[in-house]
Amino acid sequence: MDDLTGIIGRLIRAEVDFVLVGGLAAVTHGSSMTTQDIDICCDFSPENLLRIQSALENLNPVHRMTTNHLPLELTEINCRSLKNLYLDTDWGPIDCLGEVLGLGNYDEVKLASETIELDGIECLILRIGALITAKKAMGRPKDIETIKQLEAIQKEER
Template sequence: MVQTERLLGALCKADVAFVVIGGMAAVAQGSSYVTADLDICYQRQPRNYERLSRALQPFHPQLRGAPADLPFILDAATLKAGLNFTLTTDGGDLDLMGEVKGLGDYEAVRAHAEEVEIYGYPVLVLTLAGLIHSKQATGRPKDLRLIEELQALQALWTESQQKER
């Protein structure tokens, strides 16, 4: 199981520019979805590559599903050369996304994010609308099943906002 608190703590303490996406974002927005990993969209800038790679080094990141003898070092050069990485770490499975289907790169994803406190850390999290849009774009069966719940949460949020007026 993913150790979300440890991973988020390391990312926040290193001042990594990222947005929580995927299942953990859905949970932060009130979903009952059960997730076994942490997905983030990271800013693709040299300083952020350095911060991200340094933050994750204590977790010994390796490519998930790759042969055990495949050499892999997650450093700034690797992050710059790649885009999306599915990793296994000492803190659990972590997906690093340079782009999110249906939304785009970090800047576009950030425009669909809001700050939420998770385990005491203020982090940017994809909004319900952003989650719905990205899940629709992927078209995966597990994402399509989640959309209905996300839409219901969005309707409840809209209703509560209207009552406050």
């Protein structure tokens, strides 16, 4: 059974430096759509990537985009060449991105984020305006409804 919320909790407890972006960020802002995976933008330093690996321990993380779904086996050395990580786990898929189109690298994404409380623990999430900017930059047909929902949420909150 998928437990995307559980994965986020594990990332927070493992002190992973990340910002929640993508469809699940839209859900957290109030969108009624469903998404199949977690998208995070994160610091791609070896230390942080190893924290992600540790957070996903026992959930059988694998590289989702590889033909044989190779297991996630990060080391300080092989971490250095990574730009993105597309993983699947027993609790659901997670995409770790080094940058977000329309916003920039992790530092810029972090500046466009806000803190929310999840189960009493602080978590960074992309602000709604920045999420709309990112979705517009992606320009995919499937993002149009998300953009319209997010704009409606902005109007509700005014």
